[in-house]
Amino acid sequence: MSRTGNYKSVTHVIFDMDGLLLDTERLYTVSFQEICDRKIQEKIFPSAELMPGVERLIRHLHSYNIPIAVATSSAGQTFEMKTSQHKDFFSLFSHIVLGDDGDVKNGKPQPDSFLVCASRFNPAAQPEKCLVFEDAPNGVLAGRAAGMQVVMIPDDNLDRGLTQEASMVLRTMEEFKPELFGLPAYS
Template sequence: MSELAASSRHCCFRPVTHCIFELDGLLLDSERLYTRAVQKILDPFGHIYSFDLKLRCMGKSTSESADLIIDSYQLPISRTQFQRLHKQHSREHLGSVGLMPGVERLLRHLQTSGVPMAIETSGNRELYELKVRPHAQLFEVFQHAVVGSSDSEVKQGKPAPDIFLLAASRFKDPPKPENCLAFESSLLGMQAALNAGMQVVLVPDPLLSIQLSAPAALRLRSLEAFRPQYFGLPPL
């Protein structure tokens, strides 16, 4: 559902008490950097990083993404070599990656309203710390972060529900999963949250078809358009 239709249908949404946010592409403008890094790896082999493959990689762990790209283009390099090159090409800019539109305003509002929040990401702890460091003060609004590739309790990656169920369970007063609202930018993340029994607000790449995002409770162009009251949260 788009934000255009939501105003007349928000009575269909279930009230929630907690919010869980994806990191890359949703809170931080880091997906562009990852895309650029992959293309730099592919350039010497004459390949173009397709949008379709990017969609399949978004939400996966770094090792899963590396394997998928290597297999798709039959690259003559190992997973370790790919990850080393990707880190080399992206690390320089990840320490200064900016926030996506509407993020700070929404997070501050939810914090002021007493809404418990958490982060989930399929990445690893080292890169997580690098990316959030410039926004450390803002990110204090989160009770915790589940960093999938570095967390032994995340047994299966997205689209399995593990990371969302774990994020819900680690709140100070753990809610039922259905009382959590998940914010995602990837199809894999959307499906993982749905598998966990959560409603999903999807803020995808604008090129993503409406049909593919249909399972989400709400599809937005950016978090600037989010209306908390649709889900029983205090209005902005």
């Protein structure tokens, strides 16, 4: 499934959240089936689980002091609901750029969220030195527009024609080999 190619070494890693770090897509389906009752989201979003391979990769990168951050389209209140059971995990990221961040003028597929995220690393990261993880076609387009390489981990039901822009396509985070991008290999 993964595309072969010459991958450039990176120094920073940026992650989307919904459907990539957290299994929230399934919960959206559940809440829409509950007649789009907004109040139901407060009950079910805290039950979001981490996706396979996510905790291992984040803790691995963190242990090697690789700067990591999150760029999500979720707004503050929704983010708090979704991450309430994973406070320790999300504390590993150097920063988190939310969908309602004042500096993010345009949502994905525009590159704003990833460029703002890169600029907030200390010191700021060059976009070409950032690797993005995404599950959605608009997120892949945003990462590419920002000048970044993008690893896509799409939903199994996604039309494969919508994965063309990604630098690499994987079934799960468990398949990722950090050393392909110049990052420390798993021991």
